[in-house]
Amino acid sequence: MIRFNNVHKWFKDLHVLNGIDLQVAQGEVVVVCGPSGSGKSTMIRTVNQLESINEGEIWVDGKNVADPKTDLNALRAEVGFVFQHFNLYPHLSVVDNITLSPIKVKGMDKAAADKQAVALLERVGLAHKKDAFPAQLSGGQQQRVAIARGLAMEPRVMLFDEPTSALDPEMIGEVLKVMKDLAESGMTMMVVTHEMGFAREVADRVVFIDHGKIVEQAPPEAFFKNPQHERAQQFLRQLLTPMS
Amino acid sequence: MRLTTRLLTTAVIASAFAAPAMAEGTLDKIKSSGVIVLGHRDASIPFSYLANDPSKPIGYSHDLQLKVVEAVKKQLKMPNLQVRYNLVTSQTRIPLVQNGTVDLECGSTTNNLERQKQVTFSVGIFEIGTRLMAAKTSGVKDFPDLKGKNVVTTAGTTSERLLKAMNAEKQMGMNIISAKDHGESFLMLESGRAVAFMMDDALLYGEMAKAKNPGNWVVTGKPQSFEIYGCMLRKEDPAFKKVVDDAIKATYKSGEINKIYSKWFMSPVPPKGLNLNFPMSDEFKELVAKPNDKSAEQM
Amino acid sequence: MNYNWDWNIFFKSTGIGSEIYLDWFISGLGWTIAVALVAWIAALAIGSVLGVMRTLPGKVLPAIATAYVELFRNVPLLVQLFMWYFVVPDYLPEATQIWFKQELNPATSAYISVVVCLALFTAARVCEQVRTGIQALPRGQSAAALAVGFSIGQTYRYVLLPQAFRVIIPPLTSEFLNIFKNSSVASLIGLMELLAQTKQTAEFSANIFEAFTLATVIYFVLNMSLMTLMNLIEKKVRIPGMMGGAK
Ligand SMILES: Nc1ncnc2c1ncn2[C@@H]1O[C@H](COP(=O)(O)OP(=O)(O)OP(=O)(O)O)[C@@H](O)[C@H]1O
Ligand SMILES: [Mg+2]
Numbered sequence: 129m130i131r132f133n134n135v136h137k138w139f140k141d142l143h144v145l146n147g148i149d150l151q152v153a154q155g156e157v158v159v160v161c162g163p164s165g166s167g168k169s170t171m172i173r174t175v176n177q178l179e180s181i182n183e184g185e186i187w188v189d190g191k192n193v194a195d196p197k198t199d200l201n202a203l204r205a206e207v208g209f210v211f212q213h214f215n216l217y218p219h220l221s222v223v224d225n226i227t228l229s230p231i232k233v234k235g236m237d238k239a240a241a242d243k244q245a246v247a248l249l250e251r252v253g254l255a256h257k258k259d260a261f262p263a264q265l266s267g268g269q270q271q272r273v274a275i276a277r278g279l280a281m282e283p284r285v286m287l288f289d290e291p292t293s294a295l296d297p298e299m300i301g302e303v304l305k306v307m308k309d310l311a312e313s314g315m316t317m318m319v320v321t322h323e324m325g326f327a328r329e330v331a332d333r334v335v336f337i338d339h340g341k342i343v344e345q346a347p348p349e350a351f352f353k354n355p356q357h358e359r360a361q362q363f364l365r366q367l368l369t370p371m372s
Numbered sequence: 373m374r375l376t377t378r379l380l381t382t383a384v385i386a387s388a389f390a391a392p393a394m395a396e397g398t399l400d401k402i403k404s405s406g407v408i409v410l411g412h413r414d415a416s417i418p419f420s421y422l423a424n425d426p427s428k429p430i431g432y433s434h435d436l437q438l439k440v441v442e443a444v445k446k447q448l449k450m451p452n453l454q455v456r457y458n459l460v461t462s463q464t465r466i467p468l469v470q471n472g473t474v475d476l477e478c479g480s481t482t483n484n485l486e487r488q489k490q491v492t493f494s495v496g497i498f499e500i501g502t503r504l505m506a507a508k509t510s511g512v513k514d515f516p517d518l519k520g521k522n523v524v525t526t527a528g529t530t531s532e533r534l535l536k537a538m539n540a541e542k543q544m545g546m547n548i549i550s551a552k553d554h555g556e557s558f559l560m561l562e563s564g565r566a567v568a569f570m571m572d573d574a575l576l577y578g579e580m581a582k583a584k585n586p587g588n589w590v591v592t593g594k595p596q597s598f599e600i601y602g603c604m605l606r607k608e609d610p611a612f613k614k615v616v617d618d619a620i621k622a623t624y625k626s627g628e629i630n631k632i633y634s635k636w637f638m639s640p641v642p643p644k645g646l647n648l649n650f651p652m653s654d655e656f657k658e659l660v661a662k663p664n665d666k667s668a669e670q671m
Numbered sequence: 672m673n674y675n676w677d678w679n680i681f682f683k684s685t686g687i688g689s690e691i692y693l694d695w696f697i698s699g700l701g702w703t704i705a706v707a708l709v710a711w712i713a714a715l716a717i718g719s720v721l722g723v724m725r726t727l728p729g730k731v732l733p734a735i736a737t738a739y740v741e742l743f744r745n746v747p748l749l750v751q752l753f754m755w756y757f758v759v760p761d762y763l764p765e766a767t768q769i770w771f772k773q774e775l776n777p778a779t780s781a782y783i784s785v786v787v788c789l790a791l792f793t794a795a796r797v798c799e800q801v802r803t804g805i806q807a808l809p810r811g812q813s814a815a816a817l818a819v820g821f822s823i824g825q826t827y828r829y830v831l832l833p834q835a836f837r838v839i840i841p842p843l844t845s846e847f848l849n850i851f852k853n854s855s856v857a858s859l860i861g862l863m864e865l866l867a868q869t870k871q872t873a874e875f876s877a878n879i880f881e882a883f884t885l886a887t888v889i890y891f892v893l894n895m896s897l898m899t900l901m902n903l904i905e906k907k908v909r910i911p912g913m914m915g916g917a918k
Contacts, residue, residue: 264912536688
């Protein structure tokens with residue numbers, strides 16, 4: 129479904145992605161973790177070309193996204209993206225946030241789009257908020273709307289960049305629950321997160337990235353029980369005892 | 373509507389308070405302050421304008437104004453009377469005379485009935501006819517030739533009023549352009565936007581003298597009105613008015629007026645050394661012979 | 672001050688046809704509104720395009736928009752007006768020139784010049800407001816829009832501009848008021864808008880204070896109505912739940 133071939137990216141002198149090779153199969157859930165500044169966000173944003181790359185290839189659903197001939201808008205319509213800060217459109221109601229792109233990009237008619245939006249809102253437990261505006265929702269609610277917005281395009285892949293790290297702790301659970309349901313429905317997912325509980329329970333594989341390189345990838349039990357790489361061990365130690 | 377009324381009332385009350393006590397006459401005021409304030413224009417060539425010295429006006433009307441100053445000095449026995457200049461525009465000249473800022477304005481102000489409600493005029497100091505300027509080649513000889521044409525005049529002048537009235541009464545179908553000043557009116561004529569420029573003949577000669585090719589233009593047409601310029605002073609001040617009128621009349625009587633006239637209308641004048649070549653009209657000669665302070669419509 | 676007040680002056684004959692002075696003010700107000708409103712609509716359209724151009728990726732389009740803003744903001748309005756009225760027409764093809772200068776009613780050709788002038792001048796100012804408004808939005812907004820498959824055009828149309836315009840309603844209001852004030856330059860090329868009619872009334876009637884007082888009142892009422900209108904619009908489009916918004 130997604131394949132990185134020796135991907136490099138520089139921000140001026142900074143070598144953020146240093147030869148990434150990675151494959152994500154159809155229906156697979158891959159969690160990406162790593163220290164701050166290691167390039168996780170950059171990497172996940174290259175999948176739908178919110179960041180361009182300098183070298184290498186990224187294939188998504190059989191299309192090379194770095195190829196200038198690829199229709200990026202069409203590609204992005206098939207790849208849902210959930211941001212750390214939700215990025216809902218503040219001037220639109222919840223339901224309009226969800227229906228805007230199906231109507232404008234896919235040409236869906238309004239009634240059908242509304243119906244779909246209500247169904248999606250039910251799925252994330254927010255049907256009663258359909259006429260609210262983003263500023264009237266809690267962070268957790270906003271993120272669930274953002275997930276529904278991504279799903280409205282019926283994507284083949286969903287990408288998440290730290291979807292819970294801007295949330296108050298009591299709201300993290302509700303968002304993870306939605307993501308877990310989504311994973312169970314068979315969605316292909318790439319998730320940047322430090323929620324190790326989620327990784328353990330839902331992920332098929334954990335990818336550890338450091339200094340723009342994938343230094344370890346393993347099934348969750350193996351990764352958590354017996355990390356091979358020294359940087360991964362250090363990272364997990366810090367994550368589990370944050371006070372030290 | 374209530375707001376409007378209130379604003380208007382406020383304006384009236386404010387101006388009432390702003391009014392300095394003008395019970396004393398201008399002569400008393402000049403005597404006690406030791407200063408006479410002269411109102412002048414900046415670009416009424418050759419009547420009152422600034423040329424080389426930005427602090428001191430020159431011009432035909434200004435020379436007559438100085439005659440009045442001499443008379444005031446004599447009358448008040450104040451040989452060292454100070455003169456202060458105050459620049460006025462067509463919008464400020466009346467209020468500045470009324471509120472006591474300016475004691476005497478001599479420029480190119482037409483004496484008319486509307487203005488007589490606000491100020492008093494001296495005896496006439498000049499008389500013009502409102503006529504046309506057009507290109508020699510245009511074929512425009514007189515006002516009837518202007519039917520259906522674009523005609524320019526300067527905003528706020530009597531010519532504008534006459535031209536608009538003529539257009540309405542005789543249904544001439546002219547398009548009348550009201551330009552902001554004489555220079556711009558002439559620009560409209562020169563650039564082909566208008567076939568003729570209606571204005572006071574003296575001013576038309578002034579514009580013609582400034583033109584790139586004065587020979588291309590002609591002042592033509594039967595005067596539609598005569599206008600008498602006068603100096604403005606405050607109303608109900610007979611003592612001052614007498615000094616002003618007498619000074620001007622004396623200049624007329626002695627024949628000195630001819631020297632002043634030819635200095636400004638028949639010789640090169642600053643700043644560019646233009647010669648207006650505008651001989652004294654019969655109408656003005658008559659006024660000089662029998663000076664009076666009536667407006668043209670009262671004559 | 673021995674000023675001769677006469678508030679009835681507005682109902683007196685101007686001596687031209689059957690017009691009274693009030694007719695002049697009404698016709699002047701009509702021109703003022705016609706100039707300002709049309710120029711404003713054009714300025715808003717052109718300024719928005721330029722404002723968007725200044726925020727686009729790449730070099731050429733932003734540079735063009737920047738150059739435009741520098742040019743039109745820094746040349747005095749009066750100079751621009753004279754360019755549009757006296758200079759530019761001289762560079763038109765001969766036939767168009769004659770049509771514009773001689774065949775067209777002078778009021779119409781002055782109107783066209785002043786509307787073009789004010790629209791282009793104000794567009795530069797609108798451009799800067801629009802640019803600021805767009806740049807004030809969180810960067811995640813355009814990422815979010817692009818991520819669902821919107822083109823750049825759709826991103827601006829549906830996501831960025833609706834938010835940016837809400838942010839800049841107050842500065843746009845003051846530009847809107849400014850264009851009414853600036854419309855008085857029209858009198859300099861002979862278009863009899865409100866200020867020109869006021870001056871003409873003052874000159875002809877010698878009732879200077881009455882004329883300018885009425886003009887002040889008209890401009891004031893006009894300003895207040897426009898501000899009220901803009902406040903209504905601002906309230907109407909206010910986003911529920913956002914700062915100052917009614918829940
Ligand atoms: N637009 C940009 N321009 C220049 N440098 C950037 C840009 N975006 C990110 N970087 C830099 O690239 C590096 C990787 O950034 P990235 O956001 O991918 O890290 P991350 O792993 O997601 O970190 P975090 O856990 O803090 O979110 C950082 O050093 C960051 O400062
Ligand atoms: Mg990140």
